[in-house]
Amino acid sequence: MYINTIQSEEVLEKIQANYQGKTVVISVAEATSISLTDLIEALNGAGVEFIGGIFPKVISANKVYDEGIVISGFSNVKHTFLVKGLDGLDFQPEAFELDASKHFLFTFADGLTQNLSLYLERLYNIYGGDLAYFGAGTGSLSLKQIPSVFNKDGVFQDAAVGLIASSKMALGVKHGWQKVSGPYIVTKSDRNVIQQINWQNAFDVYKAIVEEHGKKEITHDNFFEISKAYPFGILKDSSEYVVRDPIDVNEKGELICIGEVIENTVVDILNGDAETLINAAKEAAKDVMGKIENPQHAYLSDCISRVLFLEEDYERELKAISSQLNASGECMPIEGALTLGEISSFGDGYLQLFNKTVVVGLFE
Amino acid sequence: MDVLQLYEFSMAIGRSFDYKENCNSLLRLIMARKDLNSCWIYTQREGECKITYSIPEKHQLEVMNSDKCIVKELHDRGDNFSSPITDDIQKIAPFQLNGGAVAVFNLKDEGLLFLYGSKRDAFLQMEINQLSPIIEKFRVSLEASDVFRKREILLHNLEKQNKELSDYAHVVSHDLKSPIRNIETLLTWVRQDYENLIDEKGIETFSLISDNLERMDSLIDGILKYSTIDKENTGNQTVDLSDLLAKTISSIKVPAHVSIEVETELPTIQGNLFTLHQLFQNLIENSIKYSDKPFCQIRVGARKVEEGNEFYVKDNGMGIEAKYFDKIFQVFQSLDGNQKSSGIGLSVVKKIVDSYGGKVWLESEKGLGTTFFFTLPVN
Known part of the structure; x- marks a missing residue:
């Protein structure tokens, strides 16, 4: 459900009217003027269980919004955290005891925090393949870190919130970027900063x-304009690349990415066009169809840089996804956010952070 | 599998001596690149079959006794192989496996490594063959981690014991000194108060008591010095040993029948003033103490050797039998029953030379004299 209001009471009324007994996930577009402190107070006062995140933009149906709030309701939520x-390195997610039934974990994490990959490692270390994972990196389009996740205790930076529900979820993960050059070795890096490639x-x-392929000059000044079309792809066996998005270059000529690229990672340079990306999104939606019996709603974690790359074509991507999800004639609510990093396992495999990727989650 | 992926895996090996970090570095990477679900290592440690590493970490901690033989059987095969999830594999798995296959790698003394993929029917033999040399290299790094862990435990225990010993020596020394001084004082009072009542034999006995008290005091000083000398040996500086030796000699009470000659120029080295002074002082005092000739000659000198500098302190004293050459460097070992010798001086010499990474030894002939040699390496 999409609402554009600055009135906390109005949000509360909508939640009480539509999501009784459910835990709600609140996705807020960063330009929204609502006071989160007031909203949290109102929700706490009414006993609403919730988690939330701030994103560059939010998605509802086939539209992208710069302002407003998207509310998604989840049943059978056993824990929020x-x-x-x-x-830092001292954080530790709580290890909840789970029964033998199928569970999924939904998380929003600060997309620009230093140890996002470590957070995902530690989550997987606790729950392993017993859970399916879905999530999104929160934050601002300015790429300046802000407090961007919230729950009943407040709004936090360098933090993650999440819920664990005892019901089924289906996952589709695709990006559509194709190799243009490689392989190369990231011979020196520091977390999300690539310092050397092939020892240079x-x-x-x-x-x-990039200049050879695109026939355009790339400088420190126009870096992101060009680099948004040339991400790195980390090679994997038997599945799509894990994409890393170079968003900036510093004065030392080091490339700053969203997400960690560890030393000695083998990468290709990728490129794409509107058709391959939109087709990939359609494939991601297709992948989730028929995997669960009684889907109630879908949530999209779609990378903000896909919008920046696709521009006017981005609505076609959303339409491609919704036409797949509603292929059987139903009108399934499709909500989501444009994110700074997408979080998912490939099915029940190892949990990872992606960039420039669309992750479709279909929930019971 | 791309050869560069093998490069990536091999570069992730041995990035830390810590067992868990070492495992994390490689096994997380393999899991991420191959979309695996979990992995774990069984190790036979202290007679027990234990899971020493796993992703995820939460698992059943121990293999049931009845299932140990399954692990042993797999280990005894001695090879690396792929297996579907059989009842036996499930029995020894630390968590519930939902179909798929495991790749089992033999880590020899480091146990067995299992890689699990729920979406695989099997791991191809080609893939196992490609991973085998990587895992073999990983096994060697795990052995290094094990050695490192054991060394850390040993060092920790050693540090603890050293501290306890040092504390003990301090306590004993200080606590014993006080009653000795009290006895000495009381003894003096008794001698003064009952001067007229004590006969010659009594005075002689008092004298013996005083000598023994003095010896005990000297022993306690020795213990304290021995236990703290290594703590003094910190903070190196440039030391002109010719200058230091001259100052050392002038600080020693040299009897009239003793002459000390410095035969060569001594080098300038990096060292600690206090311990080097103590080293020369103890050797020279030892020569003086055991001089039995009407004219005692002590000669000191040095020469360059391959590993640094070699020094000697030579005397024409009573000499030492070869069978005592090792014993004299042990604490409280005094050969002649000399009441004033604490038997600690030469132990301190050895401790100082050891702390510099040098060697100390002697050549001696009974009745003719002794030469103590020691080396101080350049670094």
Whole structure:
């Protein structure tokens, strides 16, 4: 459900009217003027269980909104949680005891925090393949870190919130980017900063490849304009690349990505066009169809840089997804957010952070 | 599998001596790149079959006794192989496996590594063959982690014991000194108060008591010095040993019948002033103490050797029998029953030389004299 209001009471009324007995996930577009402190107070006062995140934009049906709130309701939620201190190493997600039934874990995590990958590692370390995982990186389009996740205790930076529900979820994960050059070795890196590629300055190597392919000059000033079309792809066995998005270059010629690229990772340089990306989104939606018996709603975690790349074509991506999900003539609510990093396992495999990817979650 | 992926895996091996971090570095990468669900290692440690690493971490901690033989059987095969999830594999798995297959790698003394993929019918033999040398290298790094862990435990225990010993020596020394001083004082009072009542034999006995008290005091000083000398040996500086030796000699009470000659120029080295002074002082005092000739000659000198500098302190004293050459460097070992010798001086010498990474030894002939040699390496 999409609402554009600055009145906390109005949000509360909608939740009480539509999501009785459910835990709600609140996705807020960063330009929304509502006071989160007031909203949290109102929800706490009414005893509403909730978690939430702030995103560059939110999605409802086939539209993208710069302002407003998207509310999604989840049944059979057994636990909600908050993990703080993701900028350090001492955080530890709580290990809840789960019964033998199928569960999924839904999480929003600060997309620009230092140890996002470590957070995902630690989650997987606790629950392993017993759960299906779905999530999104929160934050601002300015790529300046802000407090961007919230729950009943407040709004937090360098933190993650989540819920664990005892019901089924189906996952579709695709991006559609294709190799244009590679492989290369990231010979020196520090978390999300690529310092060297093939033992040479990272920007020098990247610039040479991208300029040769795109026939356009790439400089420090126009970096993101060009780089949004040339992400890195980490090679994997038998599945699509894990994409890393270079969003900036610093004065030392180091490339700053969303998400960790560990030293000695083998990468290709990728490129795509509107058709391959939209087709991939359609495939992701197709992948979830028929996997659960009684789907109630879908949530999309779609990378903000896909919108920046696709521009006017992005609505076609949303339409492609919704036409797949509603192929049988139903009118399934499709909501979501444009995110800074997408979180998912490939089915029940290892939990990972993706960039420039669309993750479709279909929930019972 | 791309050869560069093998490169990526091999570069993730041995990035830490810590067992868990070492496992994390490689096994998380393999899981991520191959979309696996979990992995675990069984190790036979201290007679028990234990899971020493797993992703996820939450698992049944122990293999049931009845299932140990399954682990042993798999280990005894000695090879790396793929297996579907049989009843036996499920029995020894630390968590519920939902179909799929495991790749089992033999880590020899480090146990067995299992990689589990729920979506696989099997791991191809080709894939096992490609991973085998990587896992073999990983096994060697696990052995190194094990050695490192044992060394850390040993060092920790050693540090603890050293501290306890040092604390003990301090307590004993300080607590014993006080009653000794009290006895000495009381003894003096008794001698003064009952001067007229004590006969010559009594005075002689008092004298013996005083000598023994003095010896005990000297022993306690020795214990304290021995237990703390290594703590003094911190903070190196440039030391001109010719200058240091001259100062050391002038600080020693040299009897009239003793002459000390410095035969060569001594080098300038990096060292600790206090311990180097103590080293020369103890050796020279030892020569003085055991001089039995009307004219005692002590000669000191040095020469360059391959590993650094070699020094000697030579005397024409009573000499030492070869059978005592090792014993004299042990604490409280005094050969002649000399009441004033604490038997600690040469132990301190050895401790100082050891702390510099040098060697100390002697050449001696009974009745003719002794030469103590020691080396101090350059670094």
